[in-house]
Amino acid sequence: MLLQVAFRNFTRNSRRFLLLGLAICAGYFFVCSIQSLVSGLSKQINVRGARYYGGHVIVTRGKDAADAATLGEQDRLIMDAISRSGVRPAAISHRTHYGVEGLVFFNGESVPMRRVIGMDWTTEGRMISGLQIISGNPADMNDSRGAMISEVTARRLGARVGDQVTLQVNRDGGAVNTVPVWVKAIFREVSIFGYYTLYVDRSLLDQALGFDPAYFVTVGIYLEDYRAADRAAARINHELDGKFSAAPVVTFMTEIRTLLRALAAVSYGILALLAVVIAVGILNLYRVIIYERTREIGTMRAIGIQRPQVRNLILLEALLLAVCGIVGGMVVTVLILTAVSQIPLNSTAGLDIFLDKGHLSWVMNADTLAADALLIVLVTLAGALGPARAARDIEPAVAMRTE
């Protein structure tokens, strides 16, 4: 019944509450948007990083050459550690990466590669399927002589799907080696994670580099939820017991990780500021409201509503105000972010790394938003508590005499 009364009072006094309600709505929208965008950026970084490095958690075996028996033993050790850690991988990758000395030649043109990625398409192809393929069929990468090149590389070389290009690498000792590969697909990835990247079969790359075909540099663990990477890496490291090192993929992107942390800190700062604004606003507003409703409160007390009920009534009204502001803020957030994410941003320099196929990415994490909402509710209630207590202490006789 108290809730009914509070709701009625709330709707009847909506004009009083409108401004502060809008302030809560705007503040929550602001915080929601920033956090959703930061989460979206983080997701894109993790998705791209996982594709680039071969997983959300990377176990580094190292680059030293080894024979098949040693490689097999090391692989078993790593797999056992993953199994004992209790981490459930969505997929596991074995990768060989070759750095900036890779060159691709076609028709007289040459393009230096930022990274040549040797991967096993059969085990990892599904995880790479998020690449924006603009030509060809990535399923054809089952051909061990296949290659996937970026759109930028293809344009510079003048190469198309089906063309044979020459990959030049330096063998482990430094001798130049070349291997012909056939373009199976061309992908669009304009960030540093794909601009000059070439995907080839791992065994092919291993042999070109002079290693055993089973050679690998890293074992990557893909997770269903990238946010669990830190915990997963810690558990795997515990099982590896110092023999190898497992790290979340963002470790390999320290500048980006720092940027994301800074953005998250900004959003928390804004949230804290919002909390202060709301608390002060609620406090002042309710002081005025209580003053203006003194006779009403006196009447309620006169008809038998007890002191705690008066206090709770005020607090319920404040709660309704907070909830309406939060819901309004969330609706506005969804509408605006949905609209903004429709805008193609391909040509905007520097944003590439954060975009999902050319569009802004945003993710609403329920736990984060719930925590923000809870904070706003608590702050609102805290702000209203003082005036609610003051209303509780109003004497009916005194209240009835008030003009």
Place this chain on the structure above:
Amino acid sequence: MRRILRARLCGLMVLLAASALASPLAAQSAGGTPDFAQMLRKADALVTFKDSDFSALYTFVQESPGQGTSTKQAMVFRRDRQNTYLIILVKPEDDKGKGYLKSGNNLWFYDPVARRFTFTSAKDRFQNMNARNSDFTRSNLAGDYKVTGSARQKLGKFDCWVLDLQARTDDIGFPRMKIWISDDGLVRGTEDYSFSGQHLRTTAFLAYQQVGDRYVPQKVVILDELRGAKVNGAFSKERTTYTIERPSLQALPDATFTKAWLENLGE
């Protein structure tokens, strides 16, 4: 003059290409199969200055089809007995002061603008040309390669042995080579191949000059077999031509082969 040189080069390239198809020519000398290892050692010795320093002015002309021509000049200082060299660019103005210092297995590139030395590799292209940093090192064919095949061929006016070479270790930049050595012991042409046998580069030593009792190439042309462009319907390969002038065997101060000297020169 330019047409004559182009004609000679084309002729050389045709001969080098034809050698891949032609059957071996006349039989070996009457004395039987020569000692090819000794042949390589002699080829090395003829162009190595073990007893003196060497310096010369190198002029590089880079022709990139469809992109034009660029010219650079550099002073090269060599001390073969210590396997060290120093190169400093003197032209064009934009590159003036840039340099390379090789000492043993270490090779540094110096940028006078940033005043910084950067570790680089002998296998890298020299100034983005078809020459490599390793081309300035003393010749060590006998030490780096073993002979896996041979044939007699005529290259222009020279009777040559064509040797198939395979690198002894995996750290040699070009693991396979084909080399034409004329009867006087000088290298007249080379073809560089990758480990898998891809033809990467062709080098023609068009002329030599005698310096003391040794020889220095006077004009060298390097063709990149993978880089080029279609010009007027025909595919033209990237080419670097370098000439060596003013060779000198004058002794150089030890300080010449130091970073400090390169820095001072750069300033």
